[in-house]
Structures are given as structure tokens and as C-alpha cells.
Amino acid sequence: MSDARQELARAAPVDEAAVSPESPQATVGDDPPPQTPLDTRPPRGRGDIVRWVAWVALAVVLLALPLYLTTPWLRVGEYVMIGAVAAIGLTLLTGQTGQLSLGTPFFMLVGGTSYVVLAGQPSEISDEEFLGFGLPPMLALVLAVVVAAIFGLAFAPVAGRVKGIYLAIATLSLVYLGLYLGQSLPYITGGTASGRNPEDLTMFGFSFTSNDPEISLLGVPLRDTERLWWLFLVLTAIAYVLAQGAIRGRPGRSWRAVRDNEFSAAVMGVRVAWVRAGVFAISSAYAGLAGVMTVLWFGLLKADETEFAGTWSIVVAIGFLAMIIIGGLGSVPGAVVGAMLVNGLPLVIQLLIPQSSVLRELTGGDNGFTPIVLTAFVYGLAIIAVVLFEPGGLAALGRRFTNALNSRTKPTKGN
């Protein structure tokens, strides 16, 4: 009996996708995100163990990677994790609740700036002319996330009332606000010239962002890049687990209720405006964490020079949308895979195709057809392919795959 129920629950998302046109979501040009089954207890039995083994294996591989990968590759992985954290936050907002936002870079900037300011040395101590409160860096990291959430909550009058694509336009203004504030408050943000360096992230004398103290594991010296990898891995895991938990629990149900039909949600006792404002704040907190990670990754906080190119720009906002669309709206693992494609793939291509060799031969000289241009094509094609062939995104592809596996293996085992 329980097997049958799970089968139903697993099959549900695919069926949902088929009836999507009724959903208000369809106007945004995408399918409703995967539904999480009502019965969210993890399945018991052999599948459980397989899943367990898979997770442990994945964890071991990810934990061991710094021992093998060189610095450039580790930095690519870290950049993917930054994207994953922000994309998870955005998929809660856009995928689960049906609210479109382009404001992610703004909240990243808020988070990153908050960390740098809270952890930064007060100007009386350091000779830098920047604002700083000198808090312990770990505390500053947590507070930075809180500050980003508060900024998100402050946007509640808009976020609670404005729906879907209209919210996207409203949040677009935040990117411009961030650009303006970043440039006009160099005392806080470091300005556009040279920016300001974040304080080392240390805990109990152990630094995650420098080589101090020098240690090594199995003969591999553990320098800043390796340490940052593990830190990011923990932060990403926390972000992942919290998001999955929320989606499976009561908040997730109210998000989806609001997304699918706000009137019936209201009838069932969901306070629509509250839910919208709340999920916006949560999404902002995720972006804030991604912002702190960005600042640590660059080792620099620097305001952008234009709204179109830079760390907190519109292009970045669209990148996050691309991640969750490619990955499948509303799916947390999908957001992570989307981050791999959008943040990771261009850099991987960079590393795989050294500029001076193949492309130059193919295109006959210095005509500017470099890996950067190539990645723009690959990334554009990926989005087009997903929208054309699998509107549910890679998450739907993954579900279809596991469904196929299950239907092949289950009957022989169950009966």
C-alpha cells in the first residue's frame, strides 16, 4: 500500500506539468514547479539505503575534492556553490511561491557589505578610512544574513502585494538602487575604484580565507582555496537542507497554495500578503549569504561601475533566473544543477580550452572568437534546449529518470 502511494506521489509532478496552463504561473512562461508529495516521510526499505549510500558517497567525494583539484578548479566549484545558494533562495520565491524577482544581486550586495562592515576593523584601529564595527567574523557572517533578511522584509509593502512579473519590474529598481548606493557610499562599500578587502573569516584562531595557521592533510597543504571550499560546502549544505525542509513542511504548502490560487489559499486560512512578504525575506537571506560568500571568494568588496556588467548587476540577476529555469522551477537540486551550468560551465570551458590553441586554429587568428564568446553560445543554447524540450527543467528530467528506474525495478522486487 505504501509503495503504491509513493508511486502516485512520485508520478504527480509529471502529471501536474501536463495541466499547467490553468495555473497562473503559465503567464510567466514556465511550468509550475514540481510538487512535493503530501506524504513527505522518507521511504523505507531498500531504496532508502541506496539513497543513503548515494548521499554519503557524494559527501565523501565533495569533501575529498580539495585534495585533488588544483586551485582554478576549486575556485570554479566555489563559484558554483555561491550561485547554488542564491538560486535555492530564488527558487523558493519564484518556483514555490510564483513571485518573480530580479533583486537577488541587490540583496547579495547588502549581505556582502554587511559582512565587510560588521567584521571590518573600526577606522580608529586600522588606517583605512572605512566604516567597521570589528565584530567576530563568524558572528558578522550570521548577522549579515539577518541584515539581508531585514532588508527583504522592509520591501514587504511591495513584495506582499505585487504579483509575479510585476514584482520583477519592482525588484529591478533594487539593482539600480544598489548601483547608486554602492557608488555614492565608498565609506561603506569601498567604492568603485579599488574596493575594500573583507576581514579574514576566522574562528578560534583558524582562518578560512588565508593560509594561517599552516596545516596540511595527507601531504596536501591546505591553503585558503581548500579551506574556503569546505566552508562553502557546509554553508551550501545548510542552505540546501533548510530549503528542502521548508518545502516539505507547512511553509512550503502555504507557498504553493499562494502560487496556485491565492483565493483558495486565502479561503484555507493562508495570509497571502504575509506569505509573500515572508518568502521574499527568506529569499533575501539566501541572497545575503551568497553575497557574503562572493565577497570572501573575491577577497574584495567593490561597487559596480555599471548596471550591466559587474558582480551585482542585472546580468547576474538574469543568470540566477536562468539557473532556476534550467534546473526546474521550485526544485532545490535543480537550482544546484542550474548553478553548475550557469556559473560553472563558462569557467570550465575557459579552463578546458586554452585560448591560444584550438580556437585560434579553427577561426584563423585574433578575431576575438575566444572561449568567452563560445560560452555565451553554449549557455544560450542550454536555456533554449530546456525551454523547448523539457519545460520542467533538469529536475523534471531527473524525476523522469528515477521514475523509469523505479517502475523497472519495483514490480519485480515488490511482488
Added chain:
Amino acid sequence: MRRRLAVPAMALAGLLVLSACSDKATDSGGGGGEGGGGGEAAELATDFGVTDDLITLGVLTDNSGPFKDLGLGVVQGHELWIEETNADGGVCERDIAIEVRDHGYKADTATIQYPELEPNILGFMQLLGSPINAALDQNLIDDEVTSVALSWSSFILDNPYVVIPGTTYDIEMINGLSYLLEEGLIADGDTIGHIYIQGEYGENGLLGSQYFAEQHGITLEAVQVTSTDTDMRNIVTGFAGQGVTAIALTTSPGQTGSAAAVNAQLGLNVPLVGNNPTFAPQILNADSAAALENMFLVASSVPYSSDVEQAQAVAEAYEAAGYAELPNAGVTYGYAIGEIWGQIMERACENGDMTRAGIQEALRQSENITTGELVADLDFSNVGTPATNQVYVATPNIDLPGGVEQISELFVSEVAETYVAGCQE
């Protein structure tokens, strides 16, 4: 229960076994080999990017973003210099090679490319873009990588490993305004307008005009624009109302074109003076040529079409090489950067120390680097000080390759001599 424990245990065991064959385990901080100098008696100390027959330098440039034209030109200039130098036997009895990466003006990409290149290069022949320079600033210090920045902001001189091959935007602006003064185009007590772009580039140029205005009792009307503003009509009209006698520009080429066009349309026709990045041959066409006639470009490097002997030689080599692109001033500049690196490396070679630290030492001993007047003579001995205060003035001319005609010899104004730029003590 037993199975549950078995899984992590096996995984851990696997990890231990695997890590025994990790490549990184043996890697302990670069190949610090002491290469014997090709049969020479003297031992040459080396660390990164120098082998017995090859010196490798890195180039992080923009071949696909907003500075594509400049980036391509400068790299082509590097290539011309390298070809010539290698044909003459190289530097320190070694050939020169460059590893080029295109970052598309994106800092995140550049921070991936940097650690990929860094272990294999002696230094950077080119680091293009202020976001990229800012993002890599600390890395250059940590790894002691001497690098030529393709940015002329005196703000970045606080890093001893950053080399600006020429003067800085603030000094360019002071010299440019002084030129107008000497030519009688402006006078003490005038009002001058300055359009500057938000950010490092514009703010550095503004420092120059502010200083000049102070020294000459000039009223400065400074207006900030963002890099995406394209229409300068309102601003120039405002300047006309304020009765400006000249307009200073620290802008993008497109903005320069707009300001020049409005200047002519309104019949204002005041002289324009611009920093070296304010002009690109692309804004010069039959329609705009007249409006750009009273524009004065200030740079510490010569234009492509310059009469300077060495510039002519570079132009010849460029044509012979058969590149597909139209030449711009970047070609000459890229060649000049090669000359600068060549002389620093020669000195390091004489010192018997071609390590990165040796390059830095040689740089600080280089009080008089000459590039056949492609760029003014450079003095790198003072950290934090621009290597020269001298500039050329040029004006757009549609009939010349590169679109710019040199109209002055190298000079430095008295005002610029008194100005303290960058991070000087």
C-alpha cells in the same frame, strides 16, 4: 545496523587510499629550480616561468568585451615585439612567449584564469581592466607578480607590483589643460566644464582638473555621468549657459562623440580636451570629423600614425604581419610595453636573478627606461609615483591610419611638476 556503519567506513577507507595518489600531495610550492644559464659561467636564479630557453609572460586581456579593440591591438603589439626580439636572440639568451587569456572584462573569469596562469609565468605583460586589477590586487602582492596594468589611474599605484607604463589620468588632464592655456585657448579665471564618468577612471581625471583649476583661479563645473549615458546634450547645453571656454572629458569614446557633436551644433565650439581613452577611431567618420577638429587628446604614448621613428617601424611591422583588424594606438603601446618588459628582464638577467623578486628589484633599479619615444622615458624607482609626467597631445584626423595626428612633442607643464599624484609620500 552493521550495514549502516559499513558504508561510511568503506567510504573513508576509499578516501584514504585515493588520497595516496593525489597529485597535489607532492606539489610543494612551485619548481624552485636553479637553472644554469645556458652554459654560462654565472648561475642564474629562477623560480616561475623561466626555463633554460624560454621566458613565459602572462596576458589577461579583453578580446570579447567593451575593450575588445584596445585589447586586441595591444596583444598584437606584444606579438610584434616578441617576434622581433626572438629573431634577435631573445632576452637573457631565452625566447619570450606569452600566454593570453580573454576575460571579457569579467572579474570572476579573471580570478579563475589567474591561478591557472600564475604558476607558469614570470609576470604579466598586460592586465587589462580596473575591475580585474582590483580583484587581483592582493594576489599580485602575495605571489610577487610584477604586472603591467592597462589602466592609468594613480589610485592603483599603491601596489608595488603594479606597473603603469606612462603617466596617469590626473597628470594627463593637468598637462592637457596647460596646453590649452599656453595655446591661448583658455585664460586664468575662466570657467571650464568637465564631464567625467563615475568610477576610478573619471574620478582620477577629475583630480587633475580640480588641481589645475585651483592653481589658475579657474571655476570648474564638473558633471558626473554613468558609463551607460550616451547623450551629452543637456550637459553641454548647461555648459553653454555657464559660459565655459573649454570642456574637459574623462569619458568613453561614445560620450566624447556626443559632446563634440553638441558642442558644434550649439555653435559653442569651445576646445575639448580628453584623456587617452576618450577617443577611438570608431567615432571618427565623415559626419563627425568637423566636430572633432578642436578636440585635444592627451596621452603619454604616441598615436599609431606618429612620425616618431620607432612608431613608423611598428606600423610597418604591423602591415607586414597582415592582421585583419584596423590598427589603433594599442598596437604601438603594446609594442612599447614589450620594450619595457625587455629592459627590466635584461637588468634582472645582469643581476643574475630572474626570480619574481629579482624582477621587482630590477624594476626599482630602472630609472630610465626608453622605448624610442613611443612612450616618454620612464622611471620606476619610486614606488607610488607615476613613472613619467610627460605627455603628447594629438588631435583626431580622419585621413590618418589610427585616426589621430600627433601635434606636440613630449612635454610636461609647470603645474604638473608641482602636482603630487598617486600614493607619493
